[in-house]
Amino acid sequence: MILINDQFMQRNQDTHIDIEDRGYQFGDGIYEVVRVYRGKPFRLDDHLDRFERSAKEIRLPLPMSKGETKLKITQLIEMNNLQDGIVYFQMTRGVAPRNHAFPEKVKPVLTAYTKEFKRPINQLKNGIKVVTVEDIRWLRCDIKSLNLLGNVLAKQYAYDHQAEEAIQIRDNSVTEGSSSNFYIVKDGKIYTHPADHFILKGITRMVVEEISNQLGIPFIENVFSVKDIYRADEAFISSTTQEITPVIQVNDKTISNGPGPIVRAIQAEFEKLI
């Protein structure tokens, strides 16, 4: 079953999205991906808060309250008997004759579906290779918008270079991955880009910050360069699906000798929460 507005329906040839949906034509909308572990959504409230914030930032009036959206999402998970996977939901500005400016009378369109997904055990255990790429995205990366071309091109660049993720660089500063936040560890401290308009404030990033505080590991929000990565003791990424994944190689340079002790400690605490 999938969700379209407030209706649950089967996904088949009869379920359609209008060709003039502004999400389809302009990427005019926002979305969230929530992880489900053993039938329970992880940090759903935080995702709904971020969804509301994204909506406000693009001046999209949400037709449902946070509670109503939460209920629909939870019902969808239950109806599909989803145990381990993700739920994707998005809201577009709606269907209207094509014109860049906001239509006068338009009803936002909510869609949601679930998908089974297994934890990336191999990558969590062994770490991944990443490459750096120029950050060519717009200046509101804090909004989880449907416009993902910059992210798409960055991820493809990573795959073209036999890497799992592309770490983006803007004016010499390391911002974030194509679909993840990025961190380095130096002298027992974690460094990551400040949660400003240059990055998405990840829900998993919030969890990393909480765990760091709990373990007494300084969590420092500061810009750093590619040179700083090369000098780092450890590196890792975080996201809803990749969780806390160690980074063991950046471009041609290996970082630490396999996953380091700080990332292992964060991973261990994360496991307790899920």
Ligand code: PSZ
């Ligand atoms: O399915 C996937 O591969 C997913 S699910 C969520 C993401 C990827 N990425 C979210 C994301 C992002 O797109 C950017 C640009 N920065 C950071 C993140 C991490 O955000 P959270 O932790 O909320 O998933």
